[in-house]
Amino acid sequence: MSEVMDNKITEIIDGKIDRSKWIKWKFSDLVENIVEKVVPKDSGLDHYIGLKHLDTGSLKIRRYGETESLIGNKLKIYKGDLIFAKRNSYLKRVAIADFDAVASAHSLVLRPKSENVNQDFLPFFMMSEKFWQRAIEISVGSLSPTINWKVLAKQEFLLPPKDQQAQLAKLLWAMDEVIEREKEVLSFEEQLFLSYSKSIFSEGVGNQLELKNIGDLIMGQSPKGSTYNENGVGMPFLQGNAEFGAKNPTHIKYTTAPGKVVKKDTILISVRAPVGDLNIADREYCIGRGLAGIYIENEDLRNYFFNFLKYARLELEKNSTGSTFKAINKDTLSTLKCIIPQDAELKDNSNKLNSILNATELLSKKIISSKSLQKSLINQVF
Structure with a gap:
């Protein structure tokens, strides 16, 4: 990360954020609730984003289902919209759609109102403990706590001016890109382990x-x-x-x-x-x-x-x-x-696999550390 970014991180960690010009907004002033219902099989869309496809603490959608077997009306979500899991709110799930798709009826499809909020900044605000604490407080139901849009729309939040939002968004997305690159390397190491393991455990001699x-x-x-x-x-x-x-x-x-x-x-x-x-x-x-x-x-x-x-x-x-x-x-x-296999080959295979696993373990720890820093920064901002 650049020296400017490092200085900004230090500034946030040291609590040097000027909130004197922050503005209070109703949530409905920040997003539009998109309710475009579709019949999946007639939608012309192949991909379905259900709540199980959303990961706590991640804005990325890494998996999805298919629409052909879905029953009943669902929501349509467009590229760039936010999919927000209103059911089981304690899991704190929100992500950005990077393709048009069909979304779960147990979610909200939210579109940033760009005249009031920076669209790159909003997702990180919605990952903050400040936002989720309020969202969980207004949830109803004991088995599957659910958020009602009309109640959420009335909630008020204090946000920085749009120019500050843009600066913070730049920093937080830079951190997110670092985490994503680390995950890509981790995925490569995991695939390497599986590939080498297959050659040993399925195709080996012994x-x-x-x-x-x-x-x-x-x-x-x-x-x-x-x-x-x-x-x-x-x-x-x-x-x-x-x-x-x-x-x-x-x-x-x-x-x-x-x-x-x-x-x-x-x-x-x-x-x-x-x-x-x-x-x-x-x-x-x-x-x-x-x-x-x-x-x-x-x-x-x-x-x-x-x-x-x-x-x-x-x-x-x-x-x-x-x-x-x-x-x-x-x-x-x-x-x-x-x-x-024979003893010598067995030991050699184990050493090679352990080498890959050690690299995987180090990467996993690095990702955990990076995500922890990102989460800490988000929560200190708000």
Whole structure:
């Protein structure tokens, strides 16, 4: 980023924003609520943007559905409009459409009123905690809190003059572009991992063995709730992947009646949705029914199989069962097949895969740091 941008970031962080000329606006003075209803199959549009296609904290739309199977009237959204998820408001979802599409009826299609607000600035304002705090406060309903347009339209917000909006928008979009470039590099590294993994795990040479013949499989089982505590009494207890970290878990609970116990260096795998998340036990743990443990004594083989499980995640998800919560059982795991090469090749393959994964991990941390800075700046502005 340029020196000017760096100075502007420092200025915001140090709280040197002059708000004396800021103006109070009703939300309806900033945006127009576009209600153009269409029958998807007759709309001439191929793409559908549902609420599930929106990501919290991101203005980008990276995936979409198709219109051919949709039933009932939907909204039409034009390139440049904002799609705002009015349902389940606590998820804080808003994005910019970069193509014409059909939008969910559980969203609002909003078009900036350029005479009052800079259209590049508005999306970042709508990502701020100041905006979402108000939006969530006016939501109605307990199961799926929903925002009513007429109520939202009346809400008042304090914004900088348009010339300041343009300056801030330039800064925030520059940061967003940095994050997007980092994500592109991360996507490349992930594809490299999958491509190299395919050459090893699907097309490699070696003995094809089932998991039950590679290591010891332990399916988790939760102790009675009355044995739990957070005071450090008993054995550390992991219920599921909620306690997973980048590599090792961080436990909160303990149990005085451990049932299923795994050793240090055991591969931990989530067997309930989301299926396939992985960690390595950094000590002895009691594991609950959301996890399974795979203990492989040989370190090279353990590292190799850990990478195989990353590659095999899609297959595990396909073989999961359940209508409400997807899960995999002991039979699915124990019969999972993996090609095991000779020792020298196995170690070489593991080292190459670990090199790619280390690069991926560093990029992931960098993206998290960049997004955290962007979020902090947005919230300090408002």
